[in-house]
Amino acid sequence: MLRPSTTLPRRGRGPLWRNPAVRALIIQAVLFLVLAIVVGYLVHNTLLNLEARGIHTGFGFLEGRAGFAIPQTLVEYTSDSTYGKTFVIGLLNTLLVSALGIVAATIIGFMVGIARLSPNWLLARLATIYVETFRNIPLLVQILFWYYAVLRALPSPRQSLSLFDAFFFNVRGMVMPDPQPLDGFSATPWALLLAVVGAILFGLFAKRRQASTGQALPVYWIGACLVIGVPLIVFLVTGSPLEWVMPKMTGFNFRGGINILPELLALWLALSIYTAAFIAEIVRSGILSVSHGQTEAARSLSLPEAITLRKIVIPQAMRVIIPQMTSQYLNLIKNSSLATAIGYPDLVAVFAGTTLNQTGQAIEIIAMTMAVYLVISLTVSFLMNLYNARTLLKER
């Protein structure tokens, strides 16, 4: 006969390995040991290998003379400069192409993203084709295409293609007029700074005024007039102190003007066009993510279309757009390292390429290069997390 047990099970602590806290400790200790052994083994091998190859570790090599030329230097550099300087030059070139790419990709991306939602059938289809084409072709193929199939196929400097007789395109890149500031030019940037500050103050004033009286001022128009108008007036009053040095054909090449490397142009084109395809999708999904009820509610309050867009749709779409956009910007910065495939002198090509080949300090150089990208990524993701925490939808 089955009877309920009269003795309760013993309420001991059970065997040690059943205790979750103890088990967690053991697992972590074992993991730590395994990792320590693996890392120790790798370090041991590395030290042996370095010794066998006669490579001295340390960052002393940064003081050595570089002895090679770099085609594009944003700050003073000669082949007598140090290896440390090549790091700076490479980093600046990476930042230059990234900044140019981010600006262009954002503009193209927004235009294409909005075009995809256009009621115009043809425009929307064209934007879709753009996105689907460039998103699905590897960036490296695009870079090589622009460089070798387009820019390298341009005519020699003598037969340059010209645009307004100011911009010239040839196999050596693009030549454009070089602005040279004369005496008294420094007033204009100051005027611009003052105008921006003034516009911000005016915006704050208008906001407070609207909050207290309910009357809105045309902030955007007045702000734009301030920012553009004031520097322009100062510039004209001081007698237009800016001279454009026009490129002139002398002998076999152009004299004067700024020469932009074809490598920079190709990389810039490819990065912007490729990233813009992703940004377009982000913009589209951001706008579509704003629930239809929001626009309907605005319409039933009889808000004009422009205000609905500016005050209701865009702020909410931005919450979706901005985090994804930053990750695209980070991708663009990381992708700019593909420069090494066409020889644009960026951080990877110059420092992790030429400098590494000359010095053989693989570990230090790769670590420094990776550290640069890591610092950029981690800083941006940290800022992004702050932004996300601030704009998080406050719910229950």
Add this chain to the structure above:
Amino acid sequence: MTTDSTFRTEMIEAREAPNQSRGVLGWFRANLFNGPINSIVSIVVILLLARLVWPFLEWAVIDADWIGTTRDACTGEGACWVFISARFETIVYGFYPEAARWRVDIVFALLAILVAWLAIPGTPRKKWVALFTLTGFPIIAYFLLVGGSFGLEYVPTRAWGGLMLTLTIAVVGIVGSLPLGIILALGRRSKMPFVKGICVIFIEFWRGVPLITVLFMASVMLPLFVPGNLDFDKLLRALIGIMFFWSAYMAEVIRSGLQAIGKGQNEAGQALGLSYWHRTGLIILPQALKLVIPGIVNTFISLFKDTSLVLIIGLFDLLAIIRAGLTDSNWLGFSTEGYVFAAAVFWIFCFSMSRYSQYIERRLNTGHKR
């Protein structure tokens, strides 16, 4: 009863729709020329298409040369695809010995069958096929491609190239990074601080650096890590780098799926007395992985596109083989054809994958959406 003349007793004929809103003309009016701004936009787009797309089509299709085996077949008016067809074998197989190419064909066919089996909904025993794709297939493919046993001739990885190498890298990348990504994602959600810390550092490190530096690291630093006399295959080094790099991205995709599974699922498992691995393997992961199939496919698309980067460390993938062909002195000046062909091949693979991922998303999305 009186007849009420206010009501009509018979139906009136339906009126025809206004002429302006029907047919081709109506469609044009409604979609392209409704209002002055739209009309201008349409005209600009049409002009743009005429200026850009038409000349490209003319170059690539209408004026192109398709037949022939030598350079003489190129008339020079449009694209000369003879450049591609003359070296098509190399583009597909690389420098793989001709007598052994049937082995590559078998692996290709097997891969195609497995992928089709997994991708087409409704095929039976998906779980076992998936398991085979992740375990049995790589082993079979390894013995077939490398050779050296079962009486097959040994083919060093130096001889691998072209589309075959691209697919190898892509498949090894996904097969390696998926399980690693799952482990990392679980580790990142672990309550053990050391395990979690290691996983966070690992993931954020790989996500923070460009793949190029990873490949550089794999090619110059990995040989330093192993005992000096050990010969470390170049392809293997690249594969290790690619696997680690993409496992970090995969981990974040899977983590987003794990986060989407309600807490109640885990708690219910605990209430039934299931162990951690039973809860994870039988309850959480099947749901989470199904949710993130589109994300996994998207990661795979990125991985596939980025296989082209191995050309920088000197492996001959599809793109590198075509580039090598461009330096052939018999075939100088065909870089446009070469890059357009490479772009087209990558595009076909990536576009079909992205379509598939959208299709799955629609299939899985059974919620209410406007």
